[in-house]
Amino acid sequence: MKNDRIYKMIFAGVYPHYVTKVEKKGRTKEELHTVIHWLTGYDEKALQKQIDNKVTFKNFFDEAPQLNPNVSKITGVICGYRVEEIEEPLMKKIRYLDKLVDELAKGKKMEKILRE
Structure with a gap:
């Protein structure tokens, strides 16, 4: 129920906050893209298309080419x-x-980060 609000959020609306967060700490947009590509399988062009099309988080992940097989190695507390x-x-x-x-x-x- 409360998750519906998050699922309907536009990825392009949150994406600039991701960029700001990493750049404030001395990391780059390119490194952020590397992380997103690793997780979702989106290449640069497909990621930009998702941003331009203002897809929801639900669609962003539903349309992701392939979730990385090593995602189960992501552990810890977030939010x-x-x-x-x-x-x-x-x-x-x-x-x-x-x-x-x-x-x-x-x-x-x-x-x-990429669980290598």
Whole structure:
């Protein structure tokens, strides 16, 4: 019920906040894109299309080419929730993205963020 509001949020509306968050901490938009590409399978052109089309988070993840097979390695707390314990699949994907953006902003090495 309350998650519906999040699912209907426009990805392009939140995306600039992701960029600001990572750039404030000395990371780049390109690194952010690397993280998003790793998670979703979107290439640069497809990601820009999702932003331009103002898709919802639900559609952003529904249309993602392929969720990375290593997403289960993303663990920890984000927004007060332990990601590995979130049961609702779409919310889990959204929190995966939040967690990766957070790790990037906190200065974690890219190899660790991408679970290599």
